[in-house]
Amino acid sequence: MTTMGKTPRSRLDPEPVARRDWLGLSSLWAMASALLFGLVGMLKLPKAAVLASPSKGFRVPVPEKLSADEPFIPPGRSVAIFKDGDGVYAISTICTHLGCVVKANPDGFECPCHGSRFAANGEVRKGPAPRPLPWLKVTVNAGVITVDENATVPHGTKVAL
Amino acid sequence: MTPATDKRDALQQFAANLKSAPRRLRETAFRTGPPTTDRTRSLFVFGNVVLHLHSVRTHRWSLRWTTTLGLGIMSVSAFLITLVTGVMLMFYYKPYPDVAYESIKDIHFVVPTGRLIRNLHRWSANIMVVAVIVHMARAFYTAAYRHPREFNWLMGIGLLVVTLGLSFTGYLLPWDQLAYWAITIGANIAQSPREVTDALGVTEYFDPGGLLRLLLLGSDQVGAEALIRFYLLHVMLLPMALAALMAVHFWRIRKDGGLARPAGADEELARERREETFPVFTEAPAKTYHLAAVVRGRTANVGRGPENTVPSMPHLFYAELGVLMFTLLVCLALSLVSDAPLKELANPSVPENPAKAPWYFLGLQELVSFSAFMGGIGIPTIVLLGLGLIPYLDRETEGTGRWFGGPGGWPLARLSIVFGLCAPIVIETIAIRFGWLREWFPDIPQLIVTAVNPATILTTVYALYSLWCIRRHQSVRSGAVALFTCFLCGFVVLTVIGTYFRGPNWVFYWSPADWPRH
Numbered sequence: 001m002t003t004m005g006k007t008p009r010s011r012l013d014p015e016p017v018a019r020r021d022w023l024g025l026s027s028l029w030a031m032a033s034a035l036l037f038g039l040v041g042m043l044k045l046p047k048a049a050v051l052a053s054p055s056k057g058f059r060v061p062v063p064e065k066l067s068a069d070e071p072f073i074p075p076g077r078s079v080a081i082f083k084d085g086d087g088v089y090a091i092s093t094i095c096t097h098l099g100c101v102v103k104a105n106p107d108g109f110e111c112p113c114h115g116s117r118f119a120a121n122g123e124v125r126k127g128p129a130p131r132p133l134p135w136l137k138v139t140v141n142a143g144v145i146t147v148d149e150n151a152t153v154p155h156g157t158k159v160a161l
Numbered sequence: 162m163t164p165a166t167d168k169r170d171a172l173q174q175f176a177a178n179l180k181s182a183p184r185r186l187r188e189t190a191f192r193t194g195p196p197t198t199d200r201t202r203s204l205f206v207f208g209n210v211v212l213h214l215h216s217v218r219t220h221r222w223s224l225r226w227t228t229t230l231g232l233g234i235m236s237v238s239a240f241l242i243t244l245v246t247g248v249m250l251m252f253y254y255k256p257y258p259d260v261a262y263e264s265i266k267d268i269h270f271v272v273p274t275g276r277l278i279r280n281l282h283r284w285s286a287n288i289m290v291v292a293v294i295v296h297m298a299r300a301f302y303t304a305a306y307r308h309p310r311e312f313n314w315l316m317g318i319g320l321l322v323v324t325l326g327l328s329f330t331g332y333l334l335p336w337d338q339l340a341y342w343a344i345t346i347g348a349n350i351a352q353s354p355r356e357v358t359d360a361l362g363v364t365e366y367f368d369p370g371g372l373l374r375l376l377l378l379g380s381d382q383v384g385a386e387a388l389i390r391f392y393l394l395h396v397m398l399l400p401m402a403l404a405a406l407m408a409v410h411f412w413r414i415r416k417d418g419g420l421a422r423p424a425g426a427d428e429e430l431a432r433e434r435r436e437e438t439f440p441v442f443t444e445a446p447a448k449t450y451h452l453a454a455v456v457r458g459r460t461a462n463v464g465r466g467p468e469n470t471v472p473s474m475p476h477l478f479y480a481e482l483g484v485l486m487f488t489l490l491v492c493l494a495l496s497l498v499s500d501a502p503l504k505e506l507a508n509p510s511v512p513e514n515p516a517k518a519p520w521y522f523l524g525l526q527e528l529v530s531f532s533a534f535m536g537g538i539g540i541p542t543i544v545l546l547g548l549g550l551i552p553y554l555d556r557e558t559e560g561t562g563r564w565f566g567g568p569g570g571w572p573l574a575r576l577s578i579v580f581g582l583c584a585p586i587v588i589e590t591i592a593i594r595f596g597w598l599r600e601w602f603p604d605i606p607q608l609i610v611t612a613v614n615p616a617t618i619l620t621t622v623y624a625l626y627s628l629w630c631i632r633r634h635q636s637v638r639s640g641a642v643a644l645f646t647c648f649l650c651g652f653v654v655l656t657v658i659g660t661y662f663r664g665p666n667w668v669f670y671w672s673p674a675d676w677p678r679h
Contacts, residue, residue, distance in 0.1 A: 112514035
């Protein structure tokens with residue numbers, strides 16, 4: 001619909017933006033923003049809402065030999081379980097540097113990938129690891145140790161048997 | 162006419178048409194006929210959807226083998242070999258954990274010619290990485306990135322990144338120990354911005370590293386989700402990105418006026434050999450072309466005629482085919498001599514020791530062994546930004562198209578090679594012999610280690626050296642030559658250390674013979 005309300009402008013005093021230009025530009029921008037929002041919406045797809053990974057919690061019977069010197073590593077898990085006078089504690093054996101599995105040695109842990117060394121309590125001694133190995137939440141109930149690999153606890157948290 | 166004769170005529174016509182169908186088919190497919198004259202040679206190029214990425218005529222300077230060493234075409238050839246062999250491998254490969262390993266084993270040991278195809282794929286991928294890097298060095302040292310080719314240099318950097326991405330994603334697919342742990346490390350490098358956000362204590366609210374890793378793996382560990390994502394990237398997304406970038410890259414070569422050549426190229430060629438140059442059209446052109454309006458360049462070709470050019474068909478195309486055959490020959494020879502490795506099945510609870518990435522990432526692995534974030538993300542980003550900025554910072558004209566052109570020349574490059582080799586060796590020696598901050602001050606904050614480590618010190622030293630070169634020669638190009646040479650030398654030194662001198666637990670050993678046995 002066209003309106004003829006205003007006096008027609010002269011050639012020397014043109015409209016700032018011609019009406020057709022404005023319509024064209026706005027439809028272009030509408031299209032561009034619609035496509036952009038569509039793309040942004042599509043980007044949500046690759047970010048998984050539910051992670052396809054096995055359960056992070058597990059249980060093991062309290063092993064016979066459990067000491068502060070030599071860790072018990074449950075098969076297939078990246079957790080070292082220790083026991084000393086104060087109780088049981090679990091330290092993750094996933095290197096805080098780049099996710100390799102650290103190996104226990106008499107002094108603590110060593111990482112095969114980039115040479116990080118950790119003390120027996122998980123503190124970084126050497127190498128590129130930015131953080132100490134996390135301590136994991138442990139509960140002991142009727143001779144069964146439950147470790148939750150998702151829950152970290154402050155260093156030095158030990159659970160009495 | 163009677164209906165009977167009509168019918169006979171139509172039948173005769175049909176028979177004649179049928180007889181001439183093959184010839185007509187050929188004529189309609191190849192409308193220009195054989196490329197025997199300059200005109201049909203031109204038509205041969207721009208009548209073909211692939212070939213018309215080339216210009217119709219090629220300057221003789223571009224055809225000298227010292228101009229390009231054929232490296233760009235070698236990269237493309239290696240890509241084509243990976244493309245064909247990759248599609249062959251897809252006949253049998255199954256992207257699912259454990260099954261993937263079995264299928265690679267089948268390809269290697271059971272499938273007819275499977276081992277050769279897999280070896281070819283692996284070797285051509287390696288040659289592609291080498292060719293792309295050396296091609297970049299060629300373009301840099303002949304100052305071919307300068308106006309009007311700045312944007313094409315950026316396209317080239319994009320191609321380098323995609324090439325490395327293709328190699329990296331292909332590395333996971335066999336699902337063996339080598340693959341599994343290389344990808345674990347790679348995915349955690351993607352997560353390494355956490356090194357900074359953790360140190361600042363803001364990971365809970367702002368975690369780009371975690372998001373990056375989640376997008377890459379589709380899960381919180383390397384498993385089936387990660388494998389299918391890497392497969393998708395490797396066979397679909399990255400090849401498409403590569404093809405798109407390649408098309409732009411080649412097209413821009415033509416649109417930017419062909420390969421860079423020195424201002425005095427024509428005189429030099431005339432001195433070199435007295436060969437007659439032919440007129441473009443040996444017969445009257447059927448159409449006229451407004452070349453001057455289309456081709457960008459410093460010198461307008463209007464009224465000058467394309468001296469010193471020869472038809473691309475056959476001169477350029479035969480040279481390109483030669484490089485393709487040479488690349489194929491090298492890949493084939495290497496494939497027959499050396500098999501692609503396949504370690505034991507991936508075991509998520511026991512890392513390889515040492516766990517090494519593919520050789521071209523071992524320099525980076527050496528850097529991440531000081532700081533995951535700086536070595537894996539910070540410094541590579543700085544390097545890519547620096548490389549991308551080169552043509553916008555160096556706007557000089559001296560020495561374009563000449564090897565080691567510009568102020569300083571070869572002596573500067575030579576000095577930079579010495580400096581670029583010595584600096585990382587000295588820094589590595591200190592770090593290997595005396596350890597680093599963490600061993601001296603166990604309680605030092607992580608941010609300081611992230612900011613001050615052998616990797617960042619090496620980068621700073623290189624940057625200072627190149628600033629000194631800019632001042633000394635009063636030329637940005639000199640600084641660029643210094644920095645680029647240092648970058649290449651640093652890459653070589655770190656890669657050599659990572660490949661040959663790092664053993665179990667990433668400890669320095671003079672030789673693999675000294676590695677502890679267990």
